[in-house]
Amino acid sequence: MPKSLLIISRQAPWAGPGAKEALDIVLAGGAFDLPVALLFMDDGIFQLLANQNAAAIQQKNLTANLQALSMFGVDDLYACSHSLSERGILPAGLAVDDVQSLPVEDVRALIDRYDQVITL
Template identity: 35%
Template sequence: MSQTLCIISTQAPYRGQFAKEALDAALVSATYDIPTSLLLMGDGVYQILDGQSPEQLGRKNLSSMFQSLELYGIETVYVDGESLEERNLDPEQLLPLYTLLEGDAVASFLAQHDKVLSF
């Protein structure tokens, strides 16, 4: 049986390389048939905010990478509800490709994985 992996992405999408590196790590592990989950927490929830225009910053929009996750076997992106609340974000402002985890669900979700990497 394969070890399960959860990648936690906690950084805003265009502040440094951590957000892209977390996505890259998820794609690579899934490519090697490692059951992989992606959890957005903290400022990481901004990564799937709809209507981003990073081209003005000279950066590539990460939303296309999120939309390709399913091709690699990562069927959903998990989002920490508390992080959304802390940032006054409404779930309707996000791209429709996530599952919201609220309260103790985050700890339960993480406990289901053998390995956890945080970016």
């Protein structure tokens, strides 16, 4: 049985390569049928916002990659509700529909469900 993998994405999409690298790992895991999930925390929450102008900072828009995750078999997407509220973001305003808002108290239990955890 393949090991399960949780990626925790904590970087804003414009803060460096971490956000894109997290998505690349998730997409690769999904392509190889690895049980994989993605948790957005801290400034990683900003990846989920709609209408980002990535071209203004000469970066690639990650929204299309996020919306393609289900095509790669990645259906377990989570956003830390505390991180959302700290940044004044409502779950209804996210660019990706299938993100589950997760109370900060439940993050530890989520992490414990996976064999491997990578934080970027």
